[in-house]
Amino acid sequence: ADIYGPSAPILLKPEKNVTTNADQTISPAEACGVRYMSMGFLAQNDAPLIWRGPMAHKAVQQCMFDTKWGQLDYLLVDLPPGTGDVHLTIAQTVRVSGAVIVSTPQDLGLTISKKTLRMFEKTDVPILGMIENMSYFICDHCDEKHHLFGDVSVESDAAEMGMPFLGRIGINSDLVRQTKTGIPICESEPDSGISRDFHSIASKIAKRISVMYHQPAAA
Numbered sequence: 001a002d003i004y005g006p007s008a009p010i011l012l013k014p015e016k017n018v019t020t021n022a023d024q025t026i027s028p029a030e031a032c033g034v035r036y037m038s039m040g041f042l043a044q045n046d047a048p049l050i051w052r053g054p055m056a057h058k059a060v061q062q063c064m065f066d067t068k069w070g071q072l073d074y075l076l077v078d079l080p081p082g083t084g085d086v087h088l089t090i091a092q093t094v095r096v097s098g099a100v101i102v103s104t105p106q107d108l109g110l111t112i113s114k115k116t117l118r119m120f121e122k123t124d125v126p127i128l129g130m131i132e133n134m135s136y137f138i139c140d141h142c143d144e145k146h147h148l149f150g151d152v153s154v155e156s157d158a159a160e161m162g163m164p165f166l167g168r169i170g171i172n173s174d175l176v177r178q179t180k181t182g183i184p185i186c187e188s189e190p191d192s193g194i195s196r197d198f199h200s201i202a203s204k205i206a207k208r209i210s211v212m213y214h215q216p217a218a219a
Contacts, residue, residue: 012036064077079116087120097128097212106152110154117161128205130166131168131201170194186198
């Protein structure tokens with residue numbers, strides 16, 4: 001649902017492409033066992049989507065309700081930063097199991113993320129937890145961990161707000177290189193440190209949903 005800056009078609013190289021069916025529904029793309037849909041499949045690569053609220057609302061509904069998802073363990077929705085029409089559309093039209101708030105460890109990023117968090121609270125969407133993105137950078141030459149944004153911590157802010165902290169994702173040169181291939185690093189390098197970080201966060205989210213809704217977490 002990141003309508004204005006869709007990246008899924010670039011980050012995931014589809015093994016099965018999006019198709020439009022005779023009944024005007026959409027069969028999603030598929031890669032590495034994951035079905036996914038993006039407005040990036042419906043627009044030209046370099047064409048900006050200059051849409052007002054009603055058009056964005058319709059686009060989100062099309063991606064969610066007109067797509068033949070089939071049987072799913074989880075349906076994840078990637079949202080743009082901040083609070084806006086897309087967020088409200090999701091909160092008001094779908095029974096959302098929970099929201100994950102992702103923020104960089106800096107005051108500006110946290111300010112925006114807190115507004116998003118409060119908006120979801122006001123619309124009765126449970127908060128599953130917070131993630132610190134771009135948490136650190138490990139130098140390729142000295143292997144030292146550098147905190148580029150200073151000493152601001154998403155974990156500390158999560159604790160102050162009584163929110164679970166789900167983990168950290170660092171700036172990783174291997175991850176950047178891997179995005180150019182269209183194959184997730186968790187698939188190509190499952191034993192790497194960054195892959196273990198992603199798996200840990202995903203496991204915590206699944207367990208949170210399981211506890212909240214009293215169901216066994218999917219592997």
